[in-house]
Amino acid sequence: MTFSIKTHRLHQDGTPVELVATPNMGGTVRPLYLILHFTAGTSGNGAISWLANPDAKASAHLVVDRDGSVTQMVPFNRIAWHAGKSRWNDLEGMNAYSIGIEIVNAGKLKKSESGTWTSWSGQKIEADDVIVATHKHESSPAGWHRYTSEQIAAVVAIGAALNTQYGFLDVLGHDDIAPDRKVDPGPAFPMVSVQSKILGRV
Numbered sequence: 001m002t003f004s005i006k007t008h009r010l011h012q013d014g015t016p017v018e019l020v021a022t023p024n025m026g027g028t029v030r031p032l033y034l035i036l037h038f039t040a041g042t043s044g045n046g047a048i049s050w051l052a053n054p055d056a057k058a059s060a061h062l063v064v065d066r067d068g069s070v071t072q073m074v075p076f077n078r079i080a081w082h083a084g085k086s087r088w089n090d091l092e093g094m095n096a097y098s099i100g101i102e103i104v105n106a107g108k109l110k111k112s113e114s115g116t117w118t119s120w121s122g123q124k125i126e127a128d129d130v131i132v133a134t135h136k137h138e139s140s141p142a143g144w145h146r147y148t149s150e151q152i153a154a155v156v157a158i159g160a161a162l163n164t165q166y167g168f169l170d171v172l173g174h175d176d177i178a179p180d181r182k183v184d185p186g187p188a189f190p191m192v193s194v195q196s197k198i199l200g201r202v
């Protein structure tokens with residue numbers, strides 16, 4: 001699994017990854033940061049079709065599905081709409097300064113009275129796929145959907161290829177740039193390890 005970037009498109013083993021076009025994009029991006037997200041759902045196709053819908057007014061450069069497969073939605077020279085109201089250091093509105101990756105993951109879960117875990121939209125999540133952990137901005141533990149090893153490996157490999165091309169200042173979570181309203185990618189995501197692998201600090 002080797003990723004590279006040519007003409008603003010992600011290539012896997014020399015071939016461009018699947019592109020699903022979206023109208024939800026802006027002008028020229030200045031890719032200083034890589035921002036990681038969860039989709040808050042369990043379906044890659046569901047996330048992609050929503051982000052391709054003009055009503056969503058949202059998008060990401062890439063979507064990484066549960067099996068590690070990657071779909072590009074916005075070319076890397078254009079602004080994708082993944083960050084919303086956000087800031088980091090002196091920069092405000094991080095869409096203009098970042099590449100965004102959505103990772104298919106249900107995020108924070110609810111536990112029913114019968115003990116089963118569900119996503120916010122009511123999809124059942126198997127107990128084996130639940131991690132109980134405390135978000136860095138919260139004070140009590142909750143259930144979070146596990147990321148797959150294929151997803152982590154893909155995000156690391158893609159992030160490293162993007163970093164070679166763009167020389168990121170940092171890899172951040174949505175919860176870093178919008179801490180008062182976002183919790184993704186959340187405590188189930190091995191952020192420190194992924195950051196250091198992408199940025200070559202290990």
Ligand SMILES: [Zn+2]
Nearest residue numbers: 037038174184
């Ligand atoms: Zn997000």
